[in-house]
Amino acid sequence: MKKGVFISLEGPEGAGKTSVLEALLPQLKEMGYELLKTREPGGVAISEKIREVILDKGHTAMDAKTELLLYIASRRQHLAEKVLPALEQGTWVLQDRFIDSSVAYQGYGRGLAVDDVEWLNQFATDGLKPDLTLYFDIDVKEGLARIARNKEREVNRLDLEGLDLHERVRQGYLAILEKEPERVVKIDASQPLEQVVADSLAVIKERFIKEK
Secondary structure, X not given: OOOOOEEEEEOOOOXXXXXXXXXXXXXXXXXXXXXXXXXXXXXXXXXXXXXXHHHOOOOOOOOHHHHHHHHHHHHHHHHHHHHHHHHHOOOEEEEEOOHHHHHHHHHHHOOOOHHHHHHHHHHHHOOOOOOEEEEEEOOHHHHHHHHHHOOOOOOOHHHHOXXXXXXXXXXHHHHHHHHOOOOEEEEEXXXXXXXXXXXXXXXXXXXXXXXX
16 A cells, blocks of 8 residues: 655656756655655666666667567566555655556657557556656757756767657647646746746646645
């Protein structure tokens, strides 16, 4: 039985969600919440090994369905081994990417059937969805330019894709937002980081934190 709060952070490349997540953690900890920060693909040893295969720049021959199935396998192991136990203990889980990434990247981006992606998500998660998904929206060219300027960020196989794929990914996220507005909240990621963090924290407080 889930007792904790499950929040996922989503967005196209360069949206800054990882930086926002790092900034949110100390503020939420100050409020006394038990937190778990994790990511996809990865988060546990088996899933991290799958991540290496997926993102390896040398694996350009990878088929779209192979890519999707690897993400799904990584998701299931991570969920079963790390996320579900934390939620059952009442921990707040803040996760960098989850089910929506597969819909946006492999569905809309790669052109696989969205219904198939959603079915595989359902199968891997037993229907679990985040209590809240923060979607960080940014113009694709601006996001990719941020990546180019950030010399410390790892460059992976998806970063090498053409602009068209990233545009389709963003449209996929916007379609998810339109479909599930009660779960997914759009944050303007083109703003300065401090404002993006403030907007994100405001949404979390409104949804889950009752003023004493």
